[in-house]
Amino acid sequence: MMIVRPVRLEDLDRVFELATAANYGLTSLPRDREMLRRRVRESMHSFQKQAERPGGELYVFVMEDLDTHVVVGTSCVVSKVGGFQPFWAYRIETCVHKCDTLGIRKDISTLKLVREHSGPSEIGGLFLGREYRKHGNGRLLSLFRFLFMAESPERFEPTVIAEMRGVVESNGISPFWEAIGRHFFDIDYPSADLLSVMDKRFIADLMPTCPIYIPLLPQSAQEVIGKVHQRTEPALKMLLDEGFDYTGMIDIFEGGPVISCPLAEIRIVNESRSAEVEAIASGAVETLPCIIARFGEDFRACAGDVALGEASGVIVPPEAAAALDIREGDRVRFAPLRPSGRRPENPT
Numbered sequence: 001m002m003i004v005r006p007v008r009l010e011d012l013d014r015v016f017e018l019a020t021a022a023n024y025g026l027t028s029l030p031r032d033r034e035m036l037r038r039r040v041r042e043s044m045h046s047f048q049k050q051a052e053r054p055g056g057e058l059y060v061f062v063m064e065d066l067d068t069h070v071v072v073g074t075s076c077v078v079s080k081v082g083g084f085q086p087f088w089a090y091r092i093e094t095c096v097h098k099c100d101t102l103g104i105r106k107d108i109s110t111l112k113l114v115r116e117h118s119g120p121s122e123i124g125g126l127f128l129g130r131e132y133r134k135h136g137n138g139r140l141l142s143l144f145r146f147l148f149m150a151e152s153p154e155r156f157e158p159t160v161i162a163e164m165r166g167v168v169e170s171n172g173i174s175p176f177w178e179a180i181g182r183h184f185f186d187i188d189y190p191s192a193d194l195l196s197v198m199d200k201r202f203i204a205d206l207m208p209t210c211p212i213y214i215p216l217l218p219q220s221a222q223e224v225i226g227k228v229h230q231r232t233e234p235a236l237k238m239l240l241d242e243g244f245d246y247t248g249m250i251d252i253f254e255g256g257p258v259i260s261c262p263l264a265e266i267r268i269v270n271e272s273r274s275a276e277v278e279a280i281a282s283g284a285v286e287t288l289p290c291i292i293a294r295f296g297e298d299f300r301a302c303a304g305d306v307a308l309g310e311a312s313g314v315i316v317p318p319e320a321a322a323a324l325d326i327r328e329g330d331r332v333r334f335a336p337l338r339p340s341g342r343r344p345e346n347p348t
Contacts, residue, residue: 001319002064002066002072002132002140002303003063003064004061004064005062005064005298006044006047006062006299007040008044009044011062012036012037012040014062014071015062016033018071019032019036028124028197029127030194035194035197046058051154052155053155054157056082057079058076059077060075061074061077063132072129073138074141075127075141078123081116082116082117083117083118085199086119087116088115088207089163089258090113090251090252091249092109093110094108094110095107095110095211108215109213111214111250113207120159120161121156121161122160122161122163124163136289136337138238139238139337140301142239143238143337146272146335147301149269151293151295151333158262159261159262160263162244164228164232165229165232166256167229167256168189172189172190174254174255176254177189178220179217179221180221181252184206184207184208185202192253193254196253225255226257227255227257239259239261241267241339242266242268242339243261243270244260244266245259247260268336269335272335273333274331276329276330276331277321277327278309278312278315280321281315281317284317285305285315287305287307288338289304289336289337289338290305290334290336290337291334291337293324293332293333293334294324294325295331295333316332
């Protein structure tokens, strides 16, 4: 049985192992032990705060295999990007060049650097160990975050973005970075990616602010603009199915797409419901698979069936109840694991 819970300091060794296995391109999962330690401590502090509005808090979660007590994956949420370290991206725009004398009109695509100091919420850091990429674990590890956000919307911005990992080769080479960033920063892509987690001021100091004409870039760079890493394709499809859409912006380092969706319009947020546990079933519950989350001091989420009770509560199977450590009378938030095409009853 898999659960998702907040990261703890004792998870650091395993999280570092996952970070080193994640290859390149996952900025929110840096391959640096001390940096990860700081992120774990920051996350623990964020959970302890009684935040009434988003202030850039970082929430890091891990997926744990309850049978082996091994951490097998990670994901995170940032309540608000920007602030003292702004959110940077390239916006793809069209520049019109026209000559009436020659009867020529050219619509040229350009990259315009944009800087956002008061940005949206962001999800990221999704990585799952290779041997666990089955049985819907990746879907649980990604989508549970929206239940967490739906339960406390005051902690987050009205819009959520995701910077999808772009095309980076196994040796750390990014065709997009080699075509642009390398010329201005004189460092390789992995170094720039790691540095951006620690301090983004170098971007303002060195990144060119004038529009970049895409047709002037090498073909290898043009081909990866707005494209995702092969391993990121399932995650992109899942988020698009949840209501996310392309923003016309890309990451400034490897050119991966930035997608977004209003928090209230995310499918799993819209379909989620809060209810009291009316009963713990004695056996299996025959209904649609859901993501179920308990809140309070010990947040946990898992996948499991949920049935509507005779009153206004819900019935959960014993395995899910044990995994979440819930009893009759406890309150949970749940939503269909996959788009169902219908809204659950008993809205709150």
